[in-house]
Amino acid sequence: MxxxxxxxxxxxxxxxxxxxxxxxxxxxxxxxxxxxxxxxxxxxxxxxxxxxxxxxxxxxxxxxxxxxxxxxxxxxxxxxxxxxxxxxxxxxxxxxxxxxxxxxxxxxxxxxxxxxxxxxxxxxxxxxxxxxxxxxxxxxxxxxxxxxxxxxxxxxxxxKPNPAGASGLPALGERAAAESGLVSYRVPPSVSHLSGKHVVVIGSGHSAAHAVIRLAGLVQRAEGTRVEWAIRRGTPSGLASADDQLPARGALGGRAEEAVADGRVAQITGFRTSEMRRTGQHLSLISDDGQQLDGVDHVIVLTGxxxxxxxxxxxxxxxxxxxxxxxxxxxxxxxxxxxxxxxxxxxxxxxxxxxxxxxxxxxxxxxxxxxxxxxxxxxxxxxxxxxxxxxxxxxxRNELVLPDSGVCAGSGDLDGGSCCAPASNQSIELGTRTLIPLG
Incomplete structure (x- = not known):
């Protein structure tokens, strides 16, 4: 000084x-x-x-x-x-x-x-x-x-959560939908209020995976609950990895992908949100290439x-x-x-x-x-x-060695492709916890 x-x-x-x-x-x-x-x-x-x-x-x-x-x-x-x-x-x-x-x-x-x-x-x-x-x-x-x-x-x-709009700006109608309670930007502490509802999760990271896991459980418990997982990339989320040196993180992605594989959650790839159009108490989500998700009761935006x-x-x-x-x-x-x-x-x-x-x-x-x-x-x-x-x-001096992630979560290639080779057929104990990578 x-x-x-x-x-x-x-x-x-x-x-x-x-x-x-x-x-x-x-x-x-x-x-x-x-x-x-x-x-x-x-x-x-x-x-x-x-x-x-x-x-x-x-x-x-x-x-x-x-x-x-x-x-x-x-x-x-x-x-x-x-x-x-x-x-x-x-x-x-x-x-x-x-x-x-x-x-x-x-x-x-x-x-x-x-x-x-x-x-x-x-x-x-x-x-x-x-x-x-x-x-x-x-x-x-x-x-x-x-x-x-x-x-x-x-x-x-x-x-400062990111908006749903794929351009980085809020989608048309997003602000109004959020003010009316139809859109939220955090992993909900409980999903029981969404029983029997049509819910869309937007985002491809571990926070989105966490929400998807919670909602997949609700689909099993509450008849009529419908969950869609919209991601911007042209390929599935790719969050699960047997190579992740933080095993709980890899397991989180695995559980979310299981929910997609067994049909509890529908994953929609290549969906870049452009507009949220309100009709009564429901929303229609419209992508920049014209895809449309109708009759949506609630949107959970987890885009970082x-x-x-x-x-x-x-x-x-x-x-x-x-x-x-x-x-x-x-x-x-x-x-x-x-x-x-x-x-x-x-x-x-x-x-x-x-x-x-x-x-x-x-x-x-x-x-x-x-x-x-x-x-x-x-x-x-x-x-x-x-x-x-x-x-x-x-x-x-560097006193820290960080773990390998082994997780393909980049945003560089929106239309598909990956820098990671497919995970080998190793078993991962998924356990019963739901985890999120905020550690």
Missing amino acids: EDAVSEQLPVVVIGAGPQGLAAAAHLLDRGIEPLVLEQGGTVGAAISEWSHVRLFSEWPELIDQAARRLLDSTGWSAPRAGYPTGGEWVKQYLALLGAALGERVRTGVTVTGVARLGRDKVVDAGRSGQPFEIQGVNAAGTELRFRARAVLDASGTWA FRPDLSILREVRTAIDPSLEAVAGLAAEIDPNIHSCGTVRATGAIELAQPEPNLYVIGAKSYGRAPTFLALTGYEQVRSVVAELAGDHEAAA
Whole structure:
């Protein structure tokens, strides 16, 4: 830091999810004071919204090591094995971590902008010597202002689900249909309200597979329930893989594909939604090539998420133009290239921004790319905090080996084809859990 006063300021972390809280723990480990600003009323607020969903990562993969050291000092007993739900992840880990951080975490604060104190985006002179200014508003509507020596944006993407429209814009009629409750954008905690209904799931990833599995069970239980699974690619989902080193993730895809194979769910390929036309209490979904799904009672859109970059408008950032990911790691996570196999760990070097001491971390750093894991984020945090502490050797070191995915989920070839060879005839124990890849 050029300004000695800045050294006395905290590092502001935006977001009290897994990566934000881990960042605070690493900062404390390095003797740097963190201040975590969380929009929700509790830590892990976004995860609490999918508390009913079970992850495909096991407990050891969901706990950051600096966070573990902090919690161990409180007498915490770490869960040893198993696949937690989102709610269990919050209750048995994140909430306790937030409590251990104490007043360093401020909930109910919505960050509205980040800038350099006294320097708008255009000004060069003296820029790097100025602390950051972070503006926000609390739940009562009071405007707030904070100063920081560095900013780590771990605000995630949960608040910005992608629309159904295949162009990236909402389909015609989609906004109105969502406002009337005919369209939703999350895996539902319960599907009983859809008994006897005609439901369409839009999306080809693991969240969509999770919803399909839930609805396939409803088809068996509730007469008259009809489920269609619309994907944009010209080939089936291809989510199941015996080569997936996260076996629960491969099993999730397998169960969804079983539901298609046995006829409980009809999969419609090459369906690129263009319009949602309402007739009474029903919708007709129309694709860009004229395919039409009529008499639809409810649409569940699970097409991924995108980051909200508006709070970073007054600082200098390098963002990939297609993925809206941090530019330095975009080539490593582009689903047009990396639809299968590994995505290597990334750290401070790849995450560095033109604005010194500003980092976008966690799921937000991946923009629209779908391959983020908690382990990836924890390695990012470790590296970035080491860099802020001046430990450049530790920052450059890669301490994480990621598992192979073996899953063909890329968007590059909409009309078919795959980078993966067909899975060999290996048996996978599918079990009874429904899992989603948010770990």
